[in-house]
Amino acid sequence: DAGVIQSPRHEVTEMGQEVTLRCKLISGHNSLFWYRQTMMRGLELLIYFNNNVPIDDSGMPEDRFSAKMPNASFSTLKIQPSEPRDSAVYFCASSLLLAGGLNEQFFGPGTRLTVL
Amino acid sequence: AQSVAQPEDQVNVAEGNPLTVKCTYSVSGNPYLFWYVQYPNRGLQFLLKYITGDNLVKGSYGFEAEFNKSQTSFHLKKPSALVSDSALYFCAVRGFSGGYNKLIFGAGTRLAVHP
Numbered sequence: 547d548a549g550v551i552q553s554p555r556h557e558v559t560e561m562g563q564e565v566t567l568r569c570k571l572i573s574g575h576n577s578l579f580w581y582r583q584t585m586m587r588g589l590e591l592l593i594y595f596n597n598n599v600p601i602d603d604s605g606m607p608e609d610r611f612s613a614k615m616p617n618a619s620f621s622t623l624k625i626q627p628s629e630p631r632d633s634a635v636y637f638c639a640s641s642l643l644l645a646g647g648l649n650e651q652f653f654g655p656g657t658r659l660t661v662l
Numbered sequence: 663a664q665s666v667a668q669p670e671d672q673v674n675v676a677e678g679n680p681l682t683v684k685c686t687y688s689v690s691g692n693p694y695l696f697w698y699v700q701y702p703n704r705g706l707q708f709l710l711k712y713i714t715g716d717n718l719v720k721g722s723y724g725f726e727a728e729f730n731k732s733q734t735s736f737h738l739k740k741p742s743a744l745v746s747d748s749a750l751y752f753c754a755v756r757g758f759s760g761g762y763n764k765l766i767f768g769a770g771t772r773l774a775v776h777p
Contacts (some may be wrong), residue, residue, distance in 0.1 A: 588767075
């Protein structure tokens, strides 16, 4: 199993540009989590999906951020327009969530985003 | 509301000495507790979890954690530290949102093991 796959690994863009981050879940997992990590704020949960349905998007900072899960194995996180304060490492994590239970999450390698 | 606290920003240990990374939690009901490790420029990796059963949980890379219900703590331990253990360690607790479970992470503790 290849684990969680994220692309790109690094992204440098200019303020105002659209950024799309991609994530492929581990086969058989049914939940996906998008996190953002910065020195100032630590690890923040942005949004998570269960069976392709967004469950909790309260961590999405503002309307410039959107996330989709078009199928059971793939998700995108889009920032439009991007701003310098969006610079961070973005992780996605995959898990198998069962009713009433909670399994460990498997993290991808992250996308380091720099907005100039 | 569920929460987790890691009271130390950094822990310094000499190689070969035992190490402890502290974590306290606040939950309603039975706690599900996790430890993750993050090496530089990598994603978080699962170390161990406590759901139920023995209070001493053994995990990867020789780490273990002790669940203490009366002190609401879940400290991470290792009998003999290695320089390669130097990393950022996160404690997490199960939280609830929209009827589903999620992980609530602490702020992280940086472990530095020096030769």
